[in-house]
Amino acid sequence: MKLTKRVLIFLVIFSFTCIKTNAEITHKKELEDIKDQGLFCSVPGGKIYQVTLRDESFKFERAEYSVFIPDGVKKIRGVFVHQHGCTMEGRGVATAHDLQYQAFAKKWHLAVVGPDLFPKPDSNCHEWIHPVDDGSGPALMAGLNTVAKLSGHKELSTAPWLLWGHSGGGHWVLAMLNEYPERIIAVAGYSPAFDPQFPYSYAAAKVPVLIRHAGAGDFNKPGIDCWGTALHTFSKLRGMGGMVSLAYNARQNHNFTYLREMIIPFYESVLEQRLPSDGSNRLKDMDQTKAWLCDTITKGVPQIYKAVLFSGDPQTMSWLPDSVCAVKFSEYISTGRVKDVTPPLSPNNVKLKKKDSALTINWTAEADIESGIRCFNFYRNGELFMQYPPFGDFQSFSTNGDDAVPVVPPPMSVTLVWNDISAKDTISLTTVNRFGLESAKAQIKFK
Numbered sequence: 001m002k003l004t005k006r007v008l009i010f011l012v013i014f015s016f017t018c019i020k021t022n023a024e025i026t027h028k029k030e031l032e033d034i035k036d037q038g039l040f041c042s043v044p045g046g047k048i049y050q051v052t053l054r055d056e057s058f059k060f061e062r063a064e065y066s067v068f069i070p071d072g073v074k075k076i077r078g079v080f081v082h083q084h085g086c087t088m089e090g091r092g093v094a095t096a097h098d099l100q101y102q103a104f105a106k107k108w109h110l111a112v113v114g115p116d117l118f119p120k121p122d123s124n125c126h127e128w129i130h131p132v133d134d135g136s137g138p139a140l141m142a143g144l145n146t147v148a149k150l151s152g153h154k155e156l157s158t159a160p161w162l163l164w165g166h167s168g169g170g171h172w173v174l175a176m177l178n179e180y181p182e183r184i185i186a187v188a189g190y191s192p193a194f195d196p197q198f199p200y201s202y203a204a205a206k207v208p209v210l211i212r213h214a215g216a217g218d219f220n221k222p223g224i225d226c227w228g229t230a231l232h233t234f235s236k237l238r239g240m241g242g243m244v245s246l247a248y249n250a251r252q253n254h255n256f257t258y259l260r261e262m263i264i265p266f267y268e269s270v271l272e273q274r275l276p277s278d279g280s281n282r283l284k285d286m287d288q289t290k291a292w293l294c295d296t297i298t299k300g301v302p303q304i305y306k307a308v309l310f311s312g313d314p315q316t317m318s319w320l321p322d323s324v325c326a327v328k329f330s331e332y333i334s335t336g337r338v339k340d341v342t343p344p345l346s347p348n349n350v351k352l353k354k355k356d357s358a359l360t361i362n363w364t365a366e367a368d369i370e371s372g373i374r375c376f377n378f379y380r381n382g383e384l385f386m387q388y389p390p391f392g393d394f395q396s397f398s399t400n401g402d403d404a405v406p407v408v409p410p411p412m413s414v415t416l417v418w419n420d421i422s423a424k425d426t427i428s429l430t431t432v433n434r435f436g437l438e439s440a441k442a443q444i445k446f447k
Contacts, residue, residue, distance in 0.1 A: 044364060044412070045106065046070040048096045049150055051143045059134035060127040061118045065143035066096035068112040069151050070105050076153050077109040077275055078160050078185055079144065080267075084116065084401055085167030086125035086193075091403045092116035098404035099367035099395050104264055107369060108271050111147075111156060115140065125168040129194070131175050158281050162267055166190040166401060167219065167226070167254065170211075174233060177204050185283060186210075186270040188263045190402070191218050191226040191254050192233070205242035206285060208270045208321060209233075212247040212259050215298065219254040226254060234296075238315045243286060245318035245329060248298050249336050255400040261338035264369060265328050269321040292326035293317035294333070301334040340435040344368035347376065347412075347429050347442045357418045361427070361444065364412060368433040372396065378414070379428045379441065380421070388414055396434065 049067045069076070082095040095101060095114030105112045117128040117136055131137030141157070148156035162185045165173035170192025177187050178198040189211040213230035220227050234246045245266075249257055273290070274283045293310050295302035296318055304326040307314065320326040328338045349364040367373050373394045378386040388394075388410075395409040421427070428441035 042071075043068075043097070045102055045366075047151070049147045050093070051146050053139050053142055055135065055139070057135050058139065060123075060136065061120045063128075063136065063139040063143065064092065064116040064118070065140070065147070066093040066114040066116075067143070067147045068096040068102055068105065069147075069153060070102065070109075073106070073109045075109060075279070076111050076155050076159050078162055078271070079111045079113055079156065080105060080162045081113045081115065081140065081164065081173075082402070083163070083165040083169035083172050085165075085169045086129075088166070088169075088401050089116045089118045091401055094403035094405075094407045097407050097409075098397065099409060100260075100264075100369065100372040100397070101404075103367040103369050104267075106366075108268075108275075110162070111144075111153070111159070113140075113144075115143075129168050129171045129175065131172060132179050136172065137176065137179060155281075160185045160281055160283055162186055162271075164188045164190070164263065164402075165192065167193045170226075170229070171196055174198060177207060177209070181207055182283075185274050186267060188212075188259070188266065189230070189233070190257060190259050192229045193219065193224050193226050195225045195229040195232060197232075200237060200240065200242075202240060205237055205240040207243070208266075208274075208286060208319075209237060209242065209244045210247065210263065210266050211244065212249060212257060212262075214249050214253045214257070217250075217253040238319070241315075243291070243319045243321075245294065245320055246296055247318075247329065247333055248296075249333075250298065252336055257399060258332075258337050260397060260402055261340075261371070262328060262332040265338065266321070266325055268369075269325040273321060286321060290322045292320045292323055294320060294326055294329055302330050304330050338370075340368065340371040340433060340437060342368075342370065343437040344371075344373070344431045344433045344439045346439040347431055350429070350442055350444055352444060354418060358415050359418045359421065360413060360415045361429075362413045363429065363442070365431050367395075368431070368437075371433040371435050371437075373409075374432045374434045374436070376412075377430045377432055377438065379430070381426055382428075386414070393434065 047069050052064045054062045084091055092114035096112055101112050119127040128134050128136045145157045148154050160183050163173040170189040171194045173187050181204040184207050186208045191213055211230045213227055215227055218226040234244050237244045273286050276282050291307035293305045293307050320329050332338050345366045347363045347365040351362045353360045375394050376388045396405050398405055428443040430441050431439040
């Protein structure tokens with residue numbers, strides 16, 4: 001399916017604190033003019049581009065893509081696409097502003113895409129869950145092509161994809177696996193829906209897939225059947241020799257999971273093996289000598305086995321890319337969480353500005369890839385005197401749609417009253433992740 005020449009693309013490159021005027025693009029020359037004008041605002045650590053597409057060939061109303069590109073990356077090696085579920089359109093922008101996903105993207109030189117696919121009035125997600133038939137696949141590629149031109153990262157147009165999808169979005173990522181397997185690094189399905197009977201190719205069976213479901217606690221109405229979708233997809237792909245893992249969350253449901261804690265280490269293990277080292281987009285096959293297997297039991301702690309030493313039927317077992325991922329997967333199934341055991345990095349680029357009795361401290365900080373940022377602790381002469389923000393998390397995520405909360409985190413800046421601080425004091429700050437682990441102190445000495 002190709003987009004017609006009458007496609008309209010609306011562009012805004014923005015942060016929530018600095019928004020430029022919308023521009024309607026209808027010709028290549030105008031697109032270049034927009035790029036030359038530099039109509040964008042940076043967010044800490046990168047830029048976010050927003051592209052809106054409408055086309056008479058789309059069965060849905062419009063597609064909006066919020067795309068984060070990390071600073072300092074010469075070449076984008078892959079694109080992480082985080083597809084929302086049915087009725088959740090409008091929340092994709094949160095993914096582009098997610099500090100944890102931004103840190104993940106910076107490490108692996110990825111772009112982060114938060115799509116928003118809007119059905120027509122009085123309609124539903126069935127207008128966009130079939131990528132080729134309804135145009136949502138070509139729309140994604142057109143959006144990436146546009147950002148490739150605006151950002152100067154031409155490789156965005158051909159970079160391979162990491163796919164994540166919830167519910168109807170889970171159906172969409174499985175449909176993408178069926179249609180475009182050669183372009184996909186890995187797939188994560190969070191309670192995928194509608195039990196599609198795709199005729200997967202053997203190219204699709206070479207793509208690592210992780211499917212999470214909540215069993216009887218999932219959304220299992222006739223015609224939706226998330227439980228059945230997970231089981232049938234697992235059986236079909238594993239029967240073809242596919243690399244699929246099946247995670248059952250007994251105490252969670254269709255709209256409640258900590259899947260992010262499992263998906264990031266899963267993606268990292270796959271990226272380590274599949275990304276090419278020669279600068280091309282030719283994805284490497286997974287190394288089966290590193291693979292592990294895990295029980296598909298629904299009670300107790302599942303056992304893990306090195307795949308090459310396993311003597312049973314491997315097709316009944318979940319497949320994992322390596323031992324590190326297998327250990328975390330067993331933990332995730334038995335507890336519903338994956339505990340972070342490493343502290344975050346310390347804050348950096350600390351700057352001071354004094355005006356009258358006010359002392360303003362600005363800093364930057366990398367989010368912990370495993371568990372983000374809960375808060376920053378401030379110490380005076382080694383004693384904790386302030387937490388920032390004072391209430392809630394600096395940024396967390398929704399256990400429903402996995403959206404960043406808040407979408408835009410507070411600024412990394414505080415103002416203290418100078419009268420309360422002596423020039424002999426030493427002020428230090430730390431980053432605290434969502435598991436309560438604290439970084440080493442970044443010190444500020446007053447002289």
